[in-house]
Amino acid sequence: MTSASRHRPxxxxxxxxxxxxxxxxxxxxxxxxxxxxxxxxxxxxxxxxALYTLYELHxxxxxxxxxxxxxxxxxxxxxATLEDRFLTALREDVPTTGTTAGAALxxxxxxxxADPDGTSVxxxxxxxxxxxQLREYAALRSLYHLxxxxxxxxxxxxxxxxxxxxxxxxxxxxFGAGRPDEIHAELFADLMTDLKLETAYGHYLxxxxxxxxxxxxxxxLFGLHRALRGALVGHFASVEVTSSPGSRRLAEALRRVGAxxxxxxxxxxxxxADAVHEQVVRRDVVAGLLESEPELEADVVFxxxxxxxxxxxxxxxxxxxxxxxxxxxxxx
Numbered sequence: 001m002t003s004a005s006r007h008r009p010x011x012x013x014x015x016x017x018x019x020x021x022x023x024x025x026x027x028x029x030x031x032x033x034x035x036x037x038x039x040x041x042x043x044x045x046x047x048x049x050a051l052y053t054l055y056e057l058h059x060x061x062x063x064x065x066x067x068x069x070x071x072x073x074x075x076x077x078x079x080a081t082l083e084d085r086f087l088t089a090l091r092e093d094v095p096t097t098g099t100t101a102g103a104a105l106x107x108x109x110x111x112x113x114a115d116p117d118g119t120s121v122x123x124x125x126x127x128x129x130x131x132x133q134l135r136e137y138a139a140l141r142s143l144y145h146l147x148x149x150x151x152x153x154x155x156x157x158x159x160x161x162x163x164x165x166x167x168x169x170x171x172x173x174x175f176g177a178g179r180p181d182e183i184h185a186e187l188f189a190d191l192m193t194d195l196k197l198e199t200a201y202g203h204y205l206x207x208x209x210x211x212x213x214x215x216x217x218x219x220x221l222f223g224l225h226r227a228l229r230g231a232l233v234g235h236f237a238s239v240e241v242t243s244s245p246g247s248r249r250l251a252e253a254l255r256r257v258g259a260x261x262x263x264x265x266x267x268x269x270x271x272x273a274d275a276v277h278e279q280v281v282r283r284d285v286v287a288g289l290l291e292s293e294p295e296l297e298a299d300v301v302f303x304x305x306x307x308x309x310x311x312x313x314x315x316x317x318x319x320x321x322x323x324x325x326x327x328x329x330x331x332x
């Protein structure tokens with residue numbers, strides 16, 4: 001597949017319930033849904049797909065859906081209702097009191113040498129994951145990695161001084177430092193090619209369970225709202241703090257199953273780059289933000305812990321399936 005065809009908008013996803021069906025219909029010309037059914041779980045497939053679909057209008061859109069719908073007032077009102085359900089659930093499930101942003105990040109930096117609880121995806125894949133399980137993992141992560149760093153870029157105009165400079169420095173690396181072939185999204189597409197996966201943007205959306213959609217929706221939620229800029233910085237810091245050791249294990253997993261050099265390279269690149277990024281994010285982005293806006297500390301903590309919470313839900317889904325010899329995908 002050529003680069004141009006790979007970057008074309010994806011087709012609309014298959015609905016997973018009445019809510020996502022109504023959103024799909026609205027993008028094809030029907031009235032936007034006005035209410036969220038009370039029995040639609042905040043973390044469930046139907047709501048998360050509906051929210052993901054609406055967020056995607058702010059990225060590359062969908063095939064045969066007019067670009068003008070990005071700012072359609074009825075669709076924005078629908079999205080706001082879904083966001084409120086999602087955000088309310090997260091605030092109920094994620095504690096933010098009794099700690100600081102620094103302490104929350106320190107907790108993530110305690111790097112275990114083993115996984116005694118059996119809850120880590122990267123440890124599992126490194127030690128016993130199969131080639132097919134690594135392919136499944138890459139397919140699910142492609143929903144983010146094929147637009148890596150894009151949602152975080154939305155926070156740049158909402159920062160200033162040291163926080164903005166640090167954020168731009170890290171994002172510059174994520175976007176290839178001026179070299180299009182080094183953009184991390186392109187490196188992930190190379191990984192997918194090595195693993196014989198389809199590299200078209202959004203190709204695996206229908207296969208992704210709600211737990212995977214929620215991790216991407218969280219970034220879009222935080223990125224699109226200025227009021228959640230502290231949470232977005234917390235999310236970004238959480239990703240950078242945990243990326244290097246996790247990437248090292250995933251690189252080892254890919255070497256163990258005999259994956260090609262492009263697959264290994266993606267994670268090997270993150271081992272080195274994110275070890276540096278972690279320091280910049282903590283010293284400049286987080287510290288710079290809180291120096292100028294100390295009232296956002298609880299939001300930064302929320303961003304860190306909401307990220308961990310949703311990643312743990314995804315890990316439970318993946319490991320629960322793999323340990324039973326089943327697929328973690330919704331379909332083949």
